[in-house]
Amino acid sequence: LAKTTQPISMDSYEGQEVNITCSHNNIATNDYITWYQQFPSQGPRFIIQGYKTKVTNEVASLFIPADRKSSTLSLPRVSLSDTAVYYCLVGGRGTGNQFYFGTGTSLTVIP
């Protein structure tokens, strides 16, 4: 199972771009990289998913280098409502349905 490592916490000012990096050195060929956002006392919410290179949607971008041993979630122009815990999840067909979350990164957006 691919283990993930993220910074425990980050602070950012409103309006700035935030980049959160996740390390997953033993990612398997069939694994996808998925990022989730979680607010207190709520279930995690899907943000973005990718396999390689770059993926962009209306809320974030995901950058994955060629070796796929890390990934970076990029949140453009964060607001106070982006204060949450962000989880990187690695898994896929090769691991069945065994999706283990890491410690996550607690992002605090400062006014």
Next chain:
Amino acid sequence: ETGVTQTPRHLVMGMTNKKSLKCEQHLGHNAMYWYKQSAKKPLELMFVYNFKEQTENNSVPSRFSPECPNSSHLFLHLHTLQPEDSALYLCASSNDRANTGELFFGEGSRLTVL
């Protein structure tokens, strides 16, 4: 609204009680999960069901008993719990045929054991 509904949202029980948590998904998925999240801790995978068959039991104590009668419903039966079992219990579902790690979570059931 994620398409995954958990009830009850809040539950307080004594150590000798028997209660159940219910999860229902309306997404046509065939894999369902129970996660436990204690205060300020990451999610811990408890059980995985795939096409109603249990495929993962992550060394969970027997006082937690899952049940998956069909692909849309998942239960977690609770009995003789301990105060340290107080946590947010999250249900999730996914499309096993895709199996990429895109999980859809419910809002959780906040359990307090007195």
